[in-house]
Amino acid sequence: MTTTKGTPPPAHGIPAALARAVLTGGVAGVSLAALVVGGITENAPLFVTGLVLPAALGLLSFLAGAPRRAREAAVVPRTALAVIGSREAGGGATSEVPVRFGLTVVPDDGPAFRVDVTQDINVVDLPDYRPRGVVVVRYPPDRPWRARVVERPTPEWQERAASARLDPLPGTAGAVAPPEVPTLGFVVPFGLLLGAAAVVLLFRADLVGRDGAPKPPSAARPSASSTSSTTVVSSASATVLLGPGRSFLDPGELGRALDSLTGEGEARRALTVVVRERLLSVVFSPTGTRAPGFDPRALPHGRFPALVKEATTALGLRSPRTWQLTADRLTGSLVIRVVVTGAEGTASLEADGQGRVARRTSAR
Known part of the structure; x- marks a missing residue:
């Protein structure tokens, strides 16, 4: 039997992967910091930059991969x-x-x-x-x-x-995909911190001046809850980090967290809600603007465990590593996306505001 195996990743691919990891983390850090700082300082151009920057990076990545896709299509x-x-x-x-x-x-x-x-x-x-x-x-x-x-x-x-009358060959699979260049995921947090720090340092004067002014009751200082979870809330964003052994896929966990972030009886609208295993992040719409948004408490969070389970088990990933659920309404209707990464690549699915699956993309 002739065996077709993947070739080892080229040596020059590792620096490129390192650069991509730093760039991805840096753009994520700049985008999040721009949304938060822009909301606090009421700097509309900075806030818009935080929304546009990830889309620009995605467009550049798409254009950079166009030659490879053209070669494969030929x-x-x-x-x-x-x-x-x-x-x-x-x-x-x-x-x-x-x-x-x-x-x-x-x-x-x-x-x-x-x-x-x-x-x-x-x-x-x-x-x-x-x-x-x-x-x-x-x-x-x-x-x-x-x-x-x-x-x-x-x-x-x-x-x-x-x-035809054919007999299967014995042994394991002979045609296998080449090993991927290491993703160097540990570099992404470094790039994220670097990008966020750059934005904070550039607009430090505006933030300091903002801190000296009287704050309305809604601009609460960050506060920490019990040792089982940590909650940080500001006028522009909020995060909840669960303690070990807990997950936002546990029954009722996400609903309680969203209620605690949005407050009793308040209708704080969100631009984006991001859910991971133990981390919840919410970016709120700026107060007094007509920015698009939605009530995070109205999300079909009861459907989230089923969506994550389908994405991790039914889209061709035998060994899923990480998952992330994102809900946003930047344009049009509410869209819920679940993205899963694993050794076989990336898989995703999209659902509507009721949690009904509208599109699936298997791992490639």
């Missing part, structure tokens, strides 16, 4: 027969479930190879994909680990698959 995919060596179907709340196939691909002009792929299959069609059954696959010749089962092949390939 590669003509190959079609071949494959025999199913194993099949493992996962669970799901929809009509399509993720299925992990162990395939032996038999190209017409090359040696056979094994590959493991995960693909969403309609539950009605599952009986058509039995072990030792022959299917049609399509894959890029330079990236065979991205093979996909063709659910509706042409009549010619249907006839070939029906008449």
Whole structure:
């Protein structure tokens, strides 16, 4: 059997990954600090900068990746027969479930190879994909680990698959994705602190002058709760950090935290709500402005555990590492996003203001 393996990451890729990690953390720090400082000092351009900066970084990242995507799109995919060596179907709340196939691909002009792929299959069609059954696959010749089962092949390939007799090759998967360049995630917090510190230092005079003026009752000083959690609230933002052993996915935990941040009977509107395992962050709309926003207490937080579970188990990630749920209403209606990262890449799903899933993006 010919084995196609990923090549080690190039040495020059590590400095590039380091630079990307610092840049990502720096932009996040500058954006958050700009939102907070801009809200406190009533500096509208600074506040808008905090909203626009992440979008600008995303656009630059998209443009930087355009040449690579163009090269990959120019590669003509190959079609071949494959025999199913194993099949493992996962669970799901929809009509399509993720299925992990162990395939032996038999190209017409090359040696056979094994590959493991995960693909969403309609539950009605599952009986058509039995072990030792022959299917049609399509894959890029330079990236065979991205093979996909063709659910509706042409009549010619249907006839070939029906008449073929193939045996699966023994052993583990031979076509595997190359190891990713280390993400160096530990550098991101450093960049975040660096970016936030730069904004605070640049506008230190405005903040000091603001502190000397009388503050309305709503501009409460940061306060800390009991040792089980830490809460910091200001006029522009709020955060809650849970203690060890607790999670915002626990029943009622997120609802209590949102109630404590928004206050009794107050209708403080939020621009963004970000939820992680033990960290909740809320950026409030500036008082007296017409900035878009929503009442964070109206979020369907009872649906959040189910959304996170689906994102971490049903989108092709076998070993999810981190997850983040974001709710915002910068334009149009409220959108809830869950982004999960793992060894296989990044997966995400989007839901509406009622917690109903509208879009899923499997790991790539």
